[in-house]
Amino acid sequence: MIKVGIVGGTGYTGVELLRLLALHEEAEVVAITSRAECGRRVDDLFPNLRGVYELAFSEPEPGLLATCDVVFFATPHNVAMNLVPELLDAGTRVVDLSADYRIRDASLWSEWYGEPHASPRLLSEAVYGLPEVNRQSIATARLVACPGCYPTSVQLGFIPLLAAGLVDPEHLIASSASGVSGAGRQAKVDNLLSEVSDSFKAYAVGGHRHLPEIEQGLADVAGREVRLTFVPHLLPMIRGIHSTLFARLSAPGEDLQALYESWYRDEPFVDVLPPGVFPQTRTVKGANRCQLSIQVPRQRDTVVVMATIDNLVKGASGQAVQNMNIMLGLPEEMGLRQVGLLP
Amino acid sequence: MIKVGIVGGTGYTGVELLRLLALHEEAEVVAITSRAECGRRVDDLFPNLRGVYELAFSEPEPGLLATCDVVFFATPHNVAMNLVPELLDAGTRVVDLSADYRIRDASLWSEWYGEPHASPRLLSEAVYGLPEVNRQSIATARLVACPGCYPTSVQLGFIPLLAAGLVDPEHLIASSASGVSGAGRQAKVDNLLSEVSDSFKAYAVGGHRHLPEIEQGLADVAGREVRLTFVPHLLPMIRGIHSTLFARLSAPGEDLQALYESWYRDEPFVDVLPPGVFPQTRTVKGANRCQLSIQVPRQRDTVVVMATIDNLVKGASGQAVQNMNIMLGLPEEMGLRQVGLLP
């Protein structure tokens, strides 16, 4: 069995890793850390795990973590970049769910996160963990930076169009919406049920931290600079991201449905829906899956792509397990066969 | 007191008219019709109205309705266009909340609604009931066609930009989201709580019936043809519309905040929020109000406008009462001073 450690286990991506790994045939969670909850049983904090794990939260000691084959960082940014170098030196593989290693340019990272990067030399080594783009590099990586939730949905939606050079890359638009679990399990008035239930709003319209990550990823695929207007919104629900993408077609008339179906034909976790069927977040709830639709409304020159994921699964913990499977040579779908919880 | 009739009182815009008119100092509802619920007390169907109305639903007889000073049609399309001519002949004013008189071009109407128009000669007489554009015409109209819910939010959001000629009118984008009450009070599996709660999806991406209405209204303001890509989405909540609008600036650098504040300075029901404050549907819940924000992200050339309304109030029944007030020379805010229900 592969020995797994989780740093920062009290948040939603932490408990989601535990949920998924409980059904993983080859992985065993041997350590889960939390300074705040040190000593508390995991299933006391998360009663859905009663009978499944006997673990208690422990201090995030590198010595303990270094005994693991792979360590997941389910932490806010600014934690992994301080601990990862020591773990890599000890031969432990790392899957970082935080933002610390997603942007290759250290100064760009600092601009958006407001502090210097603690281990900038690893930025070039870290592999961006979007398997649909980087599967081969992930397979040999010591350090994988899991994409953010919005970036996963936006990139999977735009990639075929940009790779085929069919749209104007200077004026991409993404109108995305996320469930509140994306904001984490922190005590903030803004995320109280009484504040965000029964309501919808945009936020961070001036610039969201996921923007440079998305533009970096799309530029890699397009082979040139891209410019995206990205507006995230907050949905009155727990799980799910829906991205509605708009781009100007430079060459109208292409069979975009065929393009997308071809592009993702062999991807186990990307599902291109039939023409005229639009994705719903509820059909991917709890599942490691992205569902996509493409439509050109009224035969004009703007293409619309819709992409849905569960922000905690394909947008975080599921994709992290997928990356682990690839890094360790396991079947990519291991532990990830759960079906979306509908209704 | 003004005698008011309501045709089609069992839907959500019907009960919302009753809620608003209960506090209207000059209006009295004397007739409310429903074939299906004929004879049933209104407060038996809608217990929130107990003690407020003693009315029962009646058959939609033109004779009865013609005794009213004003009649609201809170019906699906295809009802008003058959009854309105007779009412107008009897001297009754009509505020139609349905789609029957919103589009001036009868053939365009038929194309989108799949049948011939029953009273096409009235299409040129009907005034499109967006007071922020047509207040003077509404004041003298016999027949006002209340805008749809999406169109109200999209037009109020785009109008200043288009009137000032600051954006490319050929590539407008509207990514809108509505609460489920917009789908009406009809028994459909698609609108069950178990189907639409906890989920988010786009729909009618190929073409929604509100599109021609929006393009007609925006073209009037722009003084030229406009083209809009309009994608509506369904929100897991009851009330509220949020439209996120995107346009390419043809002349960057304008003070758009000042433009919007100036444009709507004297409008009692349009509220331009301070810079950096983005609207939430919850702050207009139950209120006849549109709240707006303008932002140009990252100093690029795409402007983002956000507009929120309560789809049943400023998007339907509240705007209908506002139109009635204007038509009858009453203070425009009469009966519409209720504050948004927050939280």
Add this chain to the structure above:
Amino acid sequence: MIKVGIVGGTGYTGVELLRLLALHEEAEVVAITSRAECGRRVDDLFPNLRGVYELAFSEPEPGLLATCDVVFFATPHNVAMNLVPELLDAGTRVVDLSADYRIRDASLWSEWYGEPHASPRLLSEAVYGLPEVNRQSIATARLVACPGCYPTSVQLGFIPLLAAGLVDPEHLIASSASGVSGAGRQAKVDNLLSEVSDSFKAYAVGGHRHLPEIEQGLADVAGREVRLTFVPHLLPMIRGIHSTLFARLSAPGEDLQALYESWYRDEPFVDVLPPGVFPQTRTVKGANRCQLSIQVPRQRDTVVVMATIDNLVKGASGQAVQNMNIMLGLPEEMGLRQVGLLP
């Protein structure tokens, strides 16, 4: 105009007082205090109030508050009991929405709230502000203690049965459920949307602070000691309380429907529903109203009463305004005529 002050205006009962008083013909809010938000405009925190109030939050200075005719305390417990004596001395009337003056027995109060009472001599003067029981005393009171939200629903439901001596007062049961706004606007993980949405749970089963208040009120009506098993639950929604009450009939066969209709016949804010119609929280949302049903299932000896209120209106701010109206000799319904927001 009556000059109104509000202490503690940043919580949900504070903003609800502002919403209701905005439509009150005789009251004007002249001061609203908050230490944390001192200097901030009220409509910046609560954008639903834009255009309605020009107020900013101020420090809770007794000098300023003493210039008001009436002061509402919309605070947690332990604030009012320190400030009220000075205000009463200055001739200001007080409506306390907190728990400080609800329990007449100072030692019982201390037992449940964990500290000595700061102004115990006022406990006997304070009038318990349930108008359906104490209207005459309220009319002459200087200090009114507004009932808690659960206690309002439970007492209005049980009172006719207990007053008529028809049930066993030693084994009353109340299974109540409240929307999350009852927990206030405080940053707590437990009240995040991601924690309480899509879920239902009981809490404080061992003993909730509203229990002694309820038992005191019911004992007054019954003329003897009562014992209640009270289990509160948390609903995945913002507003609304539903109490399901059970009692053993000592004299089966009474016409309980007639009893309730008679008891509440002249009450403007208590509505006994027809037989077989059960109350829903949505029909009282935003309204100062309690809707009630009585049923004896299957002709056995247990009676079930269901009572619904909006916890922020009849359960807090609406009842507070109702008390103010009574204290000041105004029409009891002034400012409270808003209809429930359905759907």
Add this chain to the structure above:
Amino acid sequence: MIKVGIVGGTGYTGVELLRLLALHEEAEVVAITSRAECGRRVDDLFPNLRGVYELAFSEPEPGLLATCDVVFFATPHNVAMNLVPELLDAGTRVVDLSADYRIRDASLWSEWYGEPHASPRLLSEAVYGLPEVNRQSIATARLVACPGCYPTSVQLGFIPLLAAGLVDPEHLIASSASGVSGAGRQAKVDNLLSEVSDSFKAYAVGGHRHLPEIEQGLADVAGREVRLTFVPHLLPMIRGIHSTLFARLSAPGEDLQALYESWYRDEPFVDVLPPGVFPQTRTVKGANRCQLSIQVPRQRDTVVVMATIDNLVKGASGQAVQNMNIMLGLPEEMGLRQVGLLP
């Protein structure tokens, strides 16, 4: 592989069977029927199943179903009782999720369901499929009647108390609440999101069809007649049942926590929570599990038991699979190891 047929696959218990059986190592769904959707692919109706099943809905032909080893009826009542005799004759085992075989007394069944029973002779053969009570009989049964959702939660909560003779069986009270999925996937105005979201209500207070089933099951355990006052409520969410149970202790002072822990010690799907921890529906969402708490508030003589299940899993399809496993000699937990989806 065991060949499985599902009759009535378009409802929520049907799609839930498919979700669970997708991970079952020994079962293969070979037929799923629906008259209305005959010929339509299952994953077209339920896109969460894309890539998991290649099935299409077929007509409910007994010949086809008889080739299955086990057939589930996920139908409204009145379907199974007509088809089951033929299937049993063909040697197929049947797990009926509907109400047709839950009540042993045919006249009592007819009283509650308003029609004669079509195969009354099977009522005595059918085994009531609550494994915690009837595991041995289920193991040898041809026909298992799966308990209703409310009855599962109420019986599991009351059984230890009644079996131990610790409470008054004549005055049991159950205040239960269910998510809307319990009402099925049928087009009814009453279950629209706009009707039941943001609200809470009791229903069927005069008598719910699950009452005789519960009383029958509790009487079996108590060894004498029991009388229950059962009030179901509708929760504004999709999944989950919470039952709050009240009973008068005839012998106060017993260690009820120890009683419950002992009673359910070896049950894989019943989890007695530690003292003072109360169950939430969200911790059993998607899981085949009942979580229970016991509390005697304030050392009085009324005991409160709280029980939560996912109405579609332990309250329906999960329990059905559990029964199938027992009937076929498979490990009882096979296919049922999924962890609750939290948050």
